[in-house]
Amino acid sequence: MSEDKKTQKSALQVNPGIEAPPIVNPYAMENLRKKRRKLLSVDEYCDGILSGNRTILSQAITLIESSLPEHNVLSRDIIERCLPYSGKSIRIGITGVPGVGKSTFIEALGNEITRQNHTLAVLAIDPSSERSKGSILGDKTRMETLSVNDKAFIRPSPSAGSLGGVARKTRETIILVEAAGFDTIFVETVGVGQSETAVHSMVDFFLLLMLAGAGDELQGIKRGIMEMADALVINKADGENINKAMMAKTQYNSALQLFPPSPSGWKPRAMTASALQTTGIKELWETISEYISKVNGNNYFDTKRKEQSKFWMHETINESLRNAFYQNQDTANNIKVLEQKLLDNKISPFAAARQLLNEHNTRTNS
Amino acid sequence: MSEDKKTQKSALQVNPGIEAPPIVNPYAMENLRKKRRKLLSVDEYCDGILSGNRTILSQAITLIESSLPEHNVLSRDIIERCLPYSGKSIRIGITGVPGVGKSTFIEALGNEITRQNHTLAVLAIDPSSERSKGSILGDKTRMETLSVNDKAFIRPSPSAGSLGGVARKTRETIILVEAAGFDTIFVETVGVGQSETAVHSMVDFFLLLMLAGAGDELQGIKRGIMEMADALVINKADGENINKAMMAKTQYNSALQLFPPSPSGWKPRAMTASALQTTGIKELWETISEYISKVNGNNYFDTKRKEQSKFWMHETINESLRNAFYQNQDTANNIKVLEQKLLDNKISPFAAARQLLNEHNTRTNS
Secondary structure, three states: OHHHHHHHHHHHHOOOOOOOOOOOOHHHHHHHHHHHHOOOOHHHHHHHHHOOOHHHHHHHHHHHHOOOHHHHHHHHHHHHHHHHHOOOOEEEEEEOOOOOOHHHHHHHHHHHHHHOOOOEEEEEEOOOOOOOOOHHHHHHHHOHHHHOOOOEEEOOOOOOOOHHHHHHHHHHHHHHHHHOOOOEEEEEEOOOOOHHHHHHOOOOEEEEEEEOOOOHHHOOOOOOOHHHOOEEEEEOOOHHHHHHHHHHHHHHHHHHHOOOOOOOOOOOEEEEOEOOOOEOHHHHHHHHHHHHHHHHHOOHHHHHHHHHHHHHHHHHHHHHHHHHHHOOHHHHHHHHHHHHHHHOOOOOHHHHHHHHHHHHHHHHHO | OHHHHHHHHHHHHOOOOOOOOOOOOHHHHHHHHHHHHOOOOHHHHHHHHHOOOHHHHHHHHHHHHOOOHHHHHHHHHHHHHHHHHOOOOEEEEEEOOOOOOHHHHHHHHHHHHHHOOOOEEEEEEOOOOOOOOOHHHHHHHHOHHHHOOOOEEEOOOOOOOOHHHHHHHHHHHHHHHHHOOOOEEEEEEOOOOOHHHHHHOOOOEEEEEEEOOOOHHHOOOOOOOHHHOOEEEEEOOOHHHHHHHHHHHHHHHHHHHOOOOOOOOOOOEEEEOEOOOOEOHHHHHHHHHHHHHHHHHOOHHHHHHHHHHHHHHHHHHHHHHHHHHHOOHHHHHHHHHHHHHHHOOOOOHHHHHHHHHHHHHHHHHO
16 A cells, blocks of 8 residues: 555656656656646536546536635536536445455455446545545555456545545535446445444445454444445455354344334345355345435435435534634643543533633734 | 323412412512523532422422523523532433333332442433423423422423434433432433433433333334333233243344444343333343443443543534534525425535525624
């Protein structure tokens, strides 16, 4: 991964095909700047996206992920223009702790569904990741066959910013890849943080990958995630693992019976799979298809999508309100001081909050 | 309940001991206003609370729940003054859907622990409730023996306001009842909404009450709540129910093994109880005591309390930021319009959010 990062960085810093010069060449740098600055028009981006041009799609996603205001203005227009062409895909969230074999699994499922003539976009939310843009290479290395599959498009997690920001960017990216015609979207995340809730709020089907073992398979999984899942897949059900995996499947299936029912009417189920041997993959896709036809039948699919839309509107508002407060440097400094008083039980959480709000309001109104 | 409400209302409207006059007597009304306006000093409230005076404690809680600014200023001072005397109780969250026998259960557990010389305050969070202040009587009727137990203090849910507001008031009330010397606190809620997350964020131990049955016991319980619980108690394990309850206990205990481990190191367990026959109650209290001594030993008790303090500081800030936005009438009207456009897929959640934020900022800055 660190090797990939280096490669990617140097590719950004010098023109490809030109040996990295021993000292900085000002002309080359100037050319690079011009090159990086060159933007298309909204029309050009949208035409490119709608015609399925992946280079333009990638560039438009880069605008969404950019922190430059001019890029953001542009990406907003692109999103609104693409909106009427979006919404027609099946969105699947995939989570699981590191080591569960997520990349191999995504490859196996991805190759299976593209064989069935679906087109697939793989997105990710992983704000904790130290991956830079170099992880495009990293992800393509992780998913060797899927990355050269012409029905698949792999895009790593936006790496900069808060969870809220990263998640919002991924949610916006969904609109573009749908407009580009991808009919299936995977949103990948690591099951150890809060990103699952965000993913859960942007997908139609939520999949938890696990390993069979003496309870260790859940080490690191956040409590509450299991109850979000529409299916649990016990991966690496191959070789000596098969029996353990089958047993785990039975146990989880009994446990899932005891869970509160979902408003979808769907009963979450446990399954086994081997991404390595591509067993259980077809069955999983059948299960997902069964789910989709069930929730299309009872209208839960639409209801959930509409609730999710409202969620993202309010979430974007709330994030913006929070940012205006917490990103103020003086406020950030005050928070540190008051958190300490709070931990020393010298002030209540409520008085600390009031003090921070009052000081912030005084500052921003003066 | 409506009878109770009437009684309570008329007690507020006329002087006790005086027959309600057939026509309004302006002098009586003036006396009443003076009487209602009469507040103690912060010193008097705090002295009263610290000496365990329940009348004054109740009055101070009423100030917390009040929407009058002068009451709030006063209650804030009282809270900060009581703060150094707070924090020494065990806080227990109790949830379960209606019909699970929560009141009877709280009575049984409450009477058991007061017999062991603990003092108990029972609070509640139930913003959906239509109970008014009259529910003090309602709750006392629900918990007949506990309400006359002189080691117990029962206070119903504050009824006005948003979930956030109601939960914050309950969290503030905890400080006062702790300062008044209660060493055990129950925070009761109904397991069907979002209030569980709020309760979970203010208690040390979280208890889910259930019934044995063909899965129906979970009908209405929100997904995610089971994974929050430190113990599941299958209530009404009496009479013909005993066998079913014992089976459910075994099943849930197997299922709980499959849950992600809690950072507390505690393994949640399922138990049976009959609040009616007061069986399993002592065992539950032993379990809670075992939990407390475990998390005191590994310092999780303190860590969690500190995290909760920070949570409430940030939650109070965020709630205040949201209120400033959403309680603006023009903004509220605009939200309705934009939500419709959103549902018609005419605008993205992000553009809708930006438009609402821009319009709000223009209004509030002009």
